[in-house]
Amino acid sequence: MGSKMEELLATKSIFFAVIFILQYILTIESASSISARKPLANNSSGPVLYPPVQLYMHDDHVVVDNGIFSITIASPQGTVTGIEFNGIDNILNDHNGESDRGYWDVNWSDPKNPTDKLDKLIGEHFDVITNYENQVELSFKRYWKISQNGNRVSLNVDKRYVVLRGSSGFYSYGILERFKGWPDVDVYQGRIVFKLQDKLFRYMAVSDERQREMPSFEDRSRGEPLDYPEAVLLTHPSDSLLRGEVDDKYQYSTENKDNRVHGWICSDPPVGFWMITPSNEFRNGGPVKQDLTSHAGPVTLSMFFSTHYAGTDLGMEFRDGEPWKKVFGPVFIYLNSVASAESPTWLWADAKEEMLMQTDRWPYDFLNSSDFPRAHQRGVVSGRLFVRDVALARADSAFIGLAPPGTIGSWQVESKGYQFWTRTDNQGYFEIKNVRPGQYNLYAWVPGYIGDYMHPSIVNVLQGSRIRMGVLVFHPPRNGPTIWEIGVPDRTAAEFYVPEPNPTLMNQLYTSQRTESFRQYGLWDRYTDLYPEQDLVYRVGVSNYETDWFFAHVTRKVGNKTYIPTTWTILFDLENIEPTGNYTIQLALASATAAELHVRINDPRGVFPFFTTGLIGKDNAIARHGIHGLYWLYNINVLHTQLRAGRNVMYLTQTRALGPFRGVMYDYIRLERPPRS
Template sequence: MVLKGLRSNSEGSVLYPPVQLHINDDQVVVDNGIFSISILSPEGTVTSINYNGIDNILNDHNGINDRGYWDVNWSDPFDSKDNLDKLAGDELDVVVNNENQVELSFKRHWMFSRKNSHVSLNIDKRFIILRGTSGFYSYGIFDRPKGWPDVDVYQGRIVFKLQERLFRYMAVSDERQRVMPTSEDRKRGEPLDYPEAVLLTHPSNSLLKGEVDDKYQYSTENKDNRVHGWMCSDPPVGFWMITPSNEFRTAGPVKQDLTSHAGPVTLSMFFSTHYAGIDLGMKFREGEPWKKVFGPVFIYLNSVTTEDNPLSLWSDAKEEMLIQTESWPYEFPNSLDFLRAQQRGLVTGRLFVRDVELARASFAYIGLAPPGTLGSWQQENKGYQFWTQTDSEGYFEIKNVRPGSYNLYAWVPGYIGDYMYNSVVNVLEGSRIRMGILVYEPPRNGPTIWEIGVPDRTAAEFYVPEPNPTLMNNLYANQRTESQYGLWERYTELYPYRDLVYRVGVNEYQTDWFFAHVTRNVGNKTYLPTTWTIFFDLEDVGSTGNYTIQLALASATVSELQVRINDPRGVLPFFTTGLIGKDNAIARHGIHGLYWLYSINVLSSQLRVGRNALYLTQARGLGPFRGVMYDYIRLEGPPQSYN
């Protein structure tokens, strides 16, 4: 039986004691009878959480400013130095204090005298404790008045560091949960190709010896990053980060980010450059004003009796996530900047896709994001985004949209490219907007001659090799997954003398197309460009009309993909992407980063009857992580044979 508090209601006000606020010289303590939380004042960092007989769930071996805190990474555009700001407040404001709710605000007002030490943002960090609720809420309001100095902001998050002796079991999803190494285990381990990855050589738990630990192995797409955290077995207690909405996260529903990782650490990532690159950092120029609400997120505490299975804490946390999601947008935050349900709008419609023939856009991703260009939502980083999926018939309903001007974007699994509605959608308070029937026509110039892969914006359908048995995370031992460390090195092992060759109609992309087009390791820390070859036969070649190569990339990291046709030694490539990408998805176990689509025009004179060859060269060496992941490649015939 899970032991947890009920939500505030008429019964709760009877069953549970009132919320009590105690203000001391250097901290505030809030107690609702289920748990108590201590927050440094006026800094606004959480120093202690007392729950279910545990005096402090947080790691009290850390300094008082290194247990539960907000932070951002930022830099001056004229100075490349990366700065970490833990957003310590200057003043405490008790926003609400009654028997059913306490809301605290820890504010910091930026001044020009702080230009070199603090990010140029006004900060309002808030904590809410409700009667009868087993957990607390936190949200933040960041703003910049017009005229403030230029600044680059790369990452914003909430961090909680837990008691290591208690919390050893982590859960990110039904499939990804396990006993984790400690921070000391990592310190005693062997560093690998980048600091986050460590080979555990002398772990305190001998069962972990020989495994790789890397926090990026537990990254999750925004759409799936709803609940994660840690479990303690004695006493059986759970600590969970629940995110009821993605509206305040950046770069759309499939942006990947960190969750929980060894430490034990639990994060709520609001924005970052992970799996996208520095282009996703917020760049404020020429005195640009800005304001945004991040959160609230819910930090949930639960427990079971000693007779129960501690793993039931995870099932209960998932149930709580659904309850919190259904409650969004919350009614209890007391900032005018957080809009309630009646202040928001609704957008509905139906999406079709026309590619050769008209079809329902089943389970398409469709959403509202700040106005931009085709596909710009995946690099948008300052506004709010509201996404959903269509049903099997293509119908969609985008709920709880903040008033504002948006573009409507979409993409449909199974089809290349992006959709964008041709007019700005203006959502007003309480509005109900019916978009009607929308039709997406994906890029196509002619009939398909051959194709490799599935257009789903990932490389998941391609061949992911077995990991090096000495560099495994045993959580993934029974599955082929990109989450294993060092898979980029397997390319050189599998293709020691010549690069990948793929024969259309003979080979299968599931087994014969390596998931990442990476460099070749020739030893002595030297990496060379690689060229993949696609052989294909044409029974005839039209004398008029052009062919098209549709080339969709799922990821790119400091790469240049060059295309040559029937001439592998041509000094100049027929087509090049130029230097693209900084998403680092190959090193960070992502099966995709940002999406790139190229429609390449091919003259019929460049092809011949019989055997043809398409040469794909990733021309940039210099490191193991430079490379691209393909989403999909298609050769189309001339338009006249299509029509």
């Protein structure tokens, strides 16, 4: 009897041991599938069922493997040369050189010799920051020397990569630094880039609406270049359905506030590769600054700072030995997969869910750098914002944020510091969380009103502080009651008429998306098609700005290569003229590119314009399919003697006409009568 009982117990022990092993194997195998895509809350303990993170060091590279994926990094260069995941030996394009697969880079120039240069920030020193079973953090540093002046950007560089146990992806962040006394330099762009296997990754997703099968790099190379190198007409693509379409990376740009997750999907095996940016605090230009995402190549990137849609005004100019340090990132490079029988497009839904989880975990508590403050080391700023225009109103859905001290609206051309933005609720309340210690101005702007708000006092955020700003009141610019207005003051030209594209120059993705139709190529030439001889005329009280006001005030094409200035006319009637006081034109521009806008009233041929903006703007939003660039606001005083009872005419002339992309986009125009006591 005893022996039988012992045999039974032994059998049960073997049975449960087998079950445990099978469960362990299944858990590991499912780690790369959506069914187990959220295995770790990114803490230091980690689930015991996931294998430990392993670091393997070789002569010229290191490999980090957590059982879900492995990443190979050239050492000490710090470029990612390989990512193995879900049966794919290398997600990255291994036909490229090792420095051209996954890398950081900056564009810079010497102000004494302003030629654009690219520096891939190749590391020269490798350090293991953390190496234990739940986390590996690696550092690839490069120190600048005076002997390298002119050949390298004058920055110290520390590129970091972090792999956590049970996490289906890795983190990367960088610390760039200058010391006092270093030579002058201009730095225009910084980013992290990954170039994927073009035979595998053909489906790109940037948002719920903007996702599609994409052309390859070879498809573009066989195409016909258009007005600038980024835009190509696909003439012989491998996918015949793409023939006759235009591909241009700027068609997939996104505002910072919406640029949180984008990437690529491979259908066989069904795998996703995603760039997740959980915070905008290190990006430049504020919440509505536009920048690149993913584009044909296949390429995916996170833009940390750039001059896109703003021009060199947003570049970082370091002069007189100015010291500086900033942490960019971390960003999370997320890998996911599904069973082959499931739809690969589900990977996008999972990537969005992961983005929300990563955003909720910000600021991360597992980074090993004193330059990245944890949550308890940061501050909170709160308050309530009202608007007093015609009447006092709650600032509903206002953009409000902290940026380095400056002047009204200076946040939109700020790159060196950190910015922290949120939106007010429908009662005007706001709370700005996780603010790095430092000195800031509080800035705001409210959709539906012109102008910018800036609190007059410096906001000094200390570690762990909670600052209550109380009730704030924004007084938008206004000199008198509104007589008439054109547009909506929202800092974009989106409400105006966006024409149908040239049928031979279309991106099919945007044919059915009216809210995104401004992203079509060549819309600048459609003005000439619609107004071949006479310019736009707008009749206040009769015309509709949604159908009768072209979205961009551009030049007219004459012949094949000649462009001429254009003059738009606004007709309006006044019953009477106020005998005292002055009228006001509130002129808000959503974009300007190498333009000069002249304003005349009732005198189209005057030698001198009544008002001129002067030469303004470098944002290139017209060519890059943006609906706005930088915001410009002009308060124009009009003497009552310059107007008359009855019909009046305002002439708006864009005088600069050296090419198709010179012009402005209007945000809003308002005529105000003199204030009445």
